[in-house]
Amino acid sequence: MDRRVHKLAAATLSASVVIALTTTSSATASDDVDVAELATPEMLAAAERDLDLSRQEAIEVFASDLQAMHTQxxxxxxxxxSEVGAWIDDGELVVAVSDRRAAADVRRAGATPRLVEHSTDELSDVVSTLDDAEAPDASxxxxxxxxVPANTVVVEAAEGAHDAATEWLAETGVDADLVEVETTETVPEPFYDVVGGTAYDVPGSGCSVGFAVQPRGFVTAGHCGNVGTPTTGYNGASQGVFERSVFPGSDGAYVSVNQNWSVTSQVSRWNGTYAQVNGSDVAPIGATTCRSGRTSGYRCGQIEAYNQTVNYSQGPVRGLTRTSACARPGDSGGSFIAAGINAQGVTSGGSGFCGSGGRPxxxxxxxxxxxxxxxxxxxTQ
Known part of the structure; x- marks a missing residue:
């Protein structure tokens, strides 16, 4: 294996890429398992793409990482x-130990020992103290x-906030000799999924996601917001903005989402499972269709008519499809699917709400x- 592949092995191990494999090494197979046979095409393709490897180099990286995992x-x-952590350095497993007597055990196992000053317990106690302290300003x-390789605790702070981080550390009472403050331009933010049928809010109201689309965003009902209206997700996080919206006349809209949101092919069934959208073929009249929304969940009925004009109080909306599935306020914009996989449309309105006793x-x-x-x-899936 060349030097470049050895260096990349550390990245694959830290990212836990090797979850589908069992055991072997780049030079000597262990338990007669062939990594080339066990590595899925998807795993190898991802390694080739993201780590700039050939197929053979990807196999060798997985093999090297697995050997390191089993040695560890x-x-x-x-x-x-006495062990205070392990990591891969230039293709070799390095094990930090705080006890000189353990170095021989590390060498016998085929790894490289490195004597360090601070034990795992010391460093972990610092992190625990920081976890229990009053959280600092996230900005x-x-x-x-x-x-682990540096044998220290690292606190990452914003550029210009080194002193603020140091002050916070002093307030927590941790040993400053065990901590290094590093500044970075990268601001960590959570990621969320755009899932059909789930809730989103606009100022003063709330609707449901229809279907995820590219460019990254989702379609929903036009009456849910005007162009420029901001949205927040089901979790209260900033989500996106209405880029397109038509109502009345039609009842459709497109919301673009920010970088914290990932688009998916999923539509929630509100029971812990999801339908996977695989297209948008139009179902015929009489076909079963199911809709998903924040208020009444996942409900099904039949398609009864196409190209219906509904004269709402705000004005007529043309080209709608009538169904016998029930819904309630808040379900607006949510997903309608047919045959379990085909996107049909987004909820506009209706009558005979779920639970009302009337014909929906x-x-x-x-x-x-x-x-x-x-x-x-x-x-799509």
Whole structure:
């Protein structure tokens, strides 16, 4: 294996890429397992793409990482508290120990020992103290962790916030000699999924996601917001903004989402499972269709009529599809699917709400006209 592949091995191990494999090494197979046979095409393709490897180099990286993992597991059973962490450096497993007597065990196992000053317990106690302390300003202090190769605790802070981070550390009472403050331009933010049928809010109201689309965003009902209206997600996090919106006349809209949101092909069934959208073929009259929304969850009925004009108080909306699925306020904009995989449209309005005892009628704005008019692409499985 060349030197470049050895260096990349550390990245794959830290990212836990090797979850589907069992055991072997780049030079010597262990337990007669062939990594080339066990590595899925998807795993190898991802390694080739993201780590700039050939197929053979990807196999060798996985093999090297697996050997390191098994060596580390064996050493953890024998070194006890003397081991303070392990990492891959230039293709070799390095094990930090705070006890000189453990170095021989590390060498016998085929790894490289490195004597360090601070034990795992010391460094972990610092992190625990920071975890238990009053959280610092998130715009100043981003994170803290044990840097195993450096044998220290690192606190990551915003540029210009080094002093603020130092002051916070002093308030926590941790040993300053065990901590390094590093500044970074990268601000960590959580990621969320755009899932059909789930809630989103606009100022003063709330609706449901229709279907995820590219460019990154989702389609929903036009009456949910005007162009420029901001949205927040089901979790209260800033989500996106209405880029397109038509109502009345039609009842469709496109919301672009920010970088914290990932688009998916999923539509929630509100029971812990998800339908996977695989297209947008139009179902015939009489076909079963199911809708998903924040208020009444996942409800099904039949398609009863196409191209219906509904004269809402705000003005007539043309081209809607009538169904016998029930809905309630807040479900607006949510997903209608047919045959379990085909996107049909987004909820517009209706009558005979779920639980009201009346005959339900719910209308949806067909999805294909929105996709075509705004040059959007449905996210599919």
């Amino acid at each position: 597991e064996r050493l953890e059973k024998t070194l006890d508290e 100043e202090v981003y994170s803290w962790y044990v840097d 009628q719910t209308y949806f704005q067909p999805v294909n006209p929105m996709l075509n008019a705004w040059n959007l692409t449905l996210v």
